[in-house]
Amino acid sequence: MIKKVLFFFLCFSGLLSGQDLSKIKDTKSxxxxSGRVGISTIFYNVKGIDPRKPKFSYVLSGAPVAHLYGFDLPFSFLLSNYQRDFRQPFNQFGISPYYKSIKLHLGYRNLNFSPYTLAGHRILGGGFEFTPGKFRLAFMYGRFNKAVPRDTTFNPQNNLSRTVRPNFSRKGFAAKIGFGTARNHFDLIVLKAEDDPFS
Incomplete structure (x- = not known):
């Protein structure tokens, strides 16, 4: 794992100057x-009860943005050794490349169609936003919740902190069409999500 982390830092630590795509002939590179990367570590020790988490854990997170001749490719990631120990996935990766008025969303993304629709909810899936001028069009499809089965071996008298709330897999889509600016606009938004009772 240390080799992978070092490789990542070596690959994403440089910064080169670049130009706008309209001036591509005038630029050498x-x-x-750009972006950010952070790492944190946690040491944990407890006596008299079963440990509730690993003795040592780490979290590596970041949001690097690759700029390629006018195309912006923002990535986000969250890596941790929690992935091996917890039932909900902790490692996540997503990308939202955009160029001029079109943006694609792939992987784990926080989308916000309005304060009441999606509202920054983390989704595993794909989608796009198209905003030429005052026209606004967006669509996404993906998984809202991962299925988490009920833990039949859990005894609440022994350890309440280890409770994992079960839930169904939830998938859905959202679409938006509208007109206006970021400050004043009129949007029609449709959201449909459905739980899978067999998950």
């Missing part, structure tokens, strides 16, 4: 990387 239209590629550069």
């Amino acid at each position: 239209g590629i550069y990387i």
Whole structure:
């Protein structure tokens, strides 16, 4: 794992100067990387009860943005050794490349069609936003919740903190069409999500 982390830092630590795609003929390099990366570690020790989490854990998170001749490719990731120990997935990766008025969403993304629709809900899936001028069009499809089965071996008298709330897999889509600016606009939004009772 340490080799992978070192490889990542070596690959994403450089910064090159670049130009706008309209000036591609005038530039020597239209590629550069910006963004943020963070790492945290947690040491945990307890006596007299069963440990509730690993003795050592780490979280590596970041949001690098690759700029390629006018195309912006923002990535996000969250890596941890929790993936091996918890039932809900902790490692996540997503990308939202965009160019001028079109943006694609792939992987784990937080989308926001309105304060009442999606509202930053994390989704595993894909979608797009198309905003030429004052026209606004967006669509997404994906998984809203991962299925988590009920733990039949759990005894609440022994350890309440280990409760994992079961839930069904939930998939759905959202679509938006509208007109206006970010400040003043009129949008029609449709959201449909459905639980899979057999998950």
